[in-house]
Amino acid sequence: MRQLVLIAAITLSVLSLRLAAQEYPKEVIDAAHSISSHRLMDYVYEMCLPKYEGRGAGSEGYNLIASWVVDHLSQWGVQPAGVDNSYYQKYPWPYTEVHSPGGVELVIMQKGDSITKPYSIPDQFFPGSNSDSGVVEGEVVFVGFGISAPELGYDDYKGIDVKGKIVVFASESPAKSDHPDVEKWVPYSLHQYKFKNALEKGAAGVLYIGTIANPSIPFQPGMVYAHIGDEMVKDLFFGIGKEYGALRNRIHETMKPASMNLKKNARIVAETTHHPQTITSNVLGIVEGSDPLLKDEVILIGAHLDGQGNPGVLLPSALDNATGVANIMEVARALAQLPEKPKRSVAFFFIGAEETGLIGSTYFVNNPTIPKEKTVCFINLDMVGNGKGLALWGAESYPHILEAFSKANNDFIHRSFSSSPARMPRTRPRSDAAVFLKAGYSAVSVGTTERVKPVNYHHPNDKPELTITPEIMEDASQMLFLGIWNLANR
Ligand SMILES: [Zn+2]
Structure with missing residues (x-):
């Protein structure tokens, strides 16, 4: 009986294979x-x-x-x-030609002298695909996700002076993907928005957390930026009693900004030519x-x-x-x-x-x-x-x-x-x-x-x-x- 069933099964499967092939x-x-x-x-x-x-x-x-x-x-x-x-x-x-990787450095002032710590590509820093050309040096200010959303009762830049300074922020938004209102945050999670907002707030440069190439960040005259990795993030938060990962989690949990001046200077160098046509x-x-x-x-x-x-x-x-x-x-x-x-x-x-x-x-x-x-x-x-x-x-x-x-x-x-x-x-x-x-x-x-x-x-x-x-x-x-x-x- 078992043999019969087996033979029947084999015959059926051969038949169905042949039918499939014939089509x-x-x-x-x-x-x-x-x-x-x-x-x-x-x-x-x-x-x-x-x-x-x-x-x-x-x-x-x-x-x-x-x-x-x-x-x-x-x-x-x-x-x-x-x-x-x-x-x-x-x-x-419009296309931005990038001539060299440029550079990113931490600038530490010590007894009137400045010491610099350079970072290396590709994992400690990554050049911006659409950065303006130039050298920017200034104080670094952490502005969370770089978002000003008054109708959502949230502003990473509230009460924080970033004029002429370098802002550092994270990708995405305070609302994680399972947040009930995540749709409302989508326009603010776009790189395009964040970089425009930083420029409008008067920032001279951006250090974007996460070293992945991102060609969708738009070129803006006067905006020099680069992507940075864990090493530099750790250095930036060193000595101020805060840890980046924990801070970011706190923003997710409370939906409240946690911006702060990191009291350190950085330098960003970018060598680019923008071709608008x-x-x-x-x-x-x-x-x-x-x-x-x-x-x-x-x-x-x-x-x-x-x-x-x-x-x-x-x-x-x-x-x-x-x-x-x-x-x-x-x-x-x-x-x-x-x-x-x-x-x-x-x-x-x-x-x-x-x-x-x-x-x-x-x-x-x-x-x-x-x-x-x-x-x-x-x-x-x-x-x-x-x-x-x-x-x-x-x-x-x-x-x-x-x-x-x-x-x-x-x-x-x-x-x-x-x-x-x-x-x-x-x-x-x-x-x-x-x-x-x-x-x-x-x-x-x-x-x-x-x-x-x-x-x-x-x-x-x-x-x-x-x-x-x-x-x-x-x-x-x-x-x-x-x-x-x-x-x-x-
Ligand atoms: Zn793809």
């Missing part, structure tokens, strides 16, 4: 198999070369990588889907569907092509986001080479200026080159190349999308597969998928789970050999290709 023509399975970690890693290594300058929005390096993508698309027969029958959609993005771009290509009616409907797949740039230190931006770009390039190549295309069209969106504040995707949803009402969904890939499991975040809200991709995974890939409902983030939006969701599109994100390597987020060590597991890229890309095949033929 994909041989050419489609061949094309899926042609997606290889080899090719994916070749693209990634190319994108991380110093000549592309970390692909910073507005830089010549970004323009070079954009034309490199365009060359591939046109070579593969992917049609242009940008403006005026080109692959490009251009828009202004630069133009950057999105890159778009499309593989037309084969069904005369359904080809008007478009599945849009995106990945941000820009990286964190080269603010005096190269940020290769391998995991974030050469991986996503490579993944969708392989899907584009495999799809364009199919003798028989799927019924619906599939467009590829290489998004510009994500790191500078989701500029490229915002520009696109306001000026779509593909009609919104014809866009089936937007699928985002950001940092898809480190882990053991696959995910399609947001897809629980769209059962037909979830089914198309989980089926691809079940038929061929066999990784663990996670999902979640689509929802707008309660804290500050950080992804291009959120931009599309907010604009009323169906939007999901391909992701990986069970990370196996460090992420080295916005750090010079986001290098291919340190942060990427090539096998998961291959599987993510094959899953994406087959899932798109399913979705495009529904």
Whole structure:
């Protein structure tokens, strides 16, 4: 009896495998198999070369990588889907060229003499991507989260004189993500707001706590800044009977500012040139569907092509986001080479200026080159190349999308597969998928789970050999290709 059940089970599973395989023509399975970690890693290594300058929005390096993508698309027969029958959609993005890492020092006065303690890049301090050029020296004042929110009864600058001084503050806001009113604090948690507020309060410079590159801090004439790490934070609070971590926790708990003059001087040096007139771009290509009616409907797949740039230190931006770009390039190549295309069209969106504040995707949803009402969904890939499991975040809200991709995974890939409902983030939006969701599109994100390597987020060590597991890229890309095949033929 047990044997019979076993045989029946085996027969059933063989049958279902064969059924699954039959739904994909041989050419489609061949094309899926042609997606290889080899090719994916070749693209990634190319994108991380110093000549592309970390692909910073507005830089010549970004323009070079954009034309490199365009060359591939046109070579593969992917049609242009940008403006005026080109692959490009251009828009202004002011760019700050950073000539050197500059420096950050603590200046200690002792018996009339000054002694300086310099800090080193990248972990003790990190240069600002959009700092004004110059040298600023002055007293350092701790201003909590750098927020003045009168309607919320909170002001980090209340009763504190920061004119001509250097302010030091933390990212985010007093309201943690589980705070009932966290939405009200979102506008104040933006870097853009904090730096503007510091300048309005008369600060001459900012030391921003946390040494990660952050290209979305805006350039402001007269504002010199840098990011600082634990070592300098500890030094700044030394000898005044307070500890930064405890102080920050107290602000979270009481929702009351704890600003104070730290009675120490610091010096920030930045060597930059701001170019207010630069133009950057999105890159778009499309593989037309084969069904005369359904080809008007478009599945849009995106990945941000820009990286964190080269603010005096190269940020290769391998995991974030050469991986996503490579993944969708392989899907584009495999799809364009199919003798028989799927019924619906599939467009590829290489998004510009994500790191500078989701500029490229915002520009696109306001000026779509593909009609919104014809866009089936937007699928985002950001940092898809480190882990053991696959995910399609947001897809629980769209059962037909979830089914198309989980089926691809079940038929061929066999990784663990996670999902979640689509929802707008309660804290500050950080992804291009959120931009599309907010604009009323169906939007999901391909992701990986069970990370196996460090992420080295916005750090010079986001290098291919340190942060990427090539096998998961291959599987993510094959899953994406087959899932798109399913979705495009529904
Ligand atoms: Zn990213």
